[in-house]
Amino acid sequence: QALQAVIAAGGGVxxxxxxxxxxxxxxxxxxxxxxxxxxxxELQKWS
Incomplete structure (x- = not known):
């Protein structure tokens, strides 16, 4: 979700x-x- 928000705001991977x-x-x-x-x-997700 965080990565999608960054991309939607004009950022990239x-x-x-x-x-x-x-x-x-x-x-x-x-x-x-x-x-x-x-x-x-850096985006992290722990599960």
Missing amino acids: VGKIATTELPGVGVLRVVYARDPEGNIV
């Missing part, structure tokens, strides 16, 4: 979505995106 499982912690998804001003931000 940098690279691919990476997913990894950390035993005892959970699953982590990470993607880098460029916001509308050109800054690169």
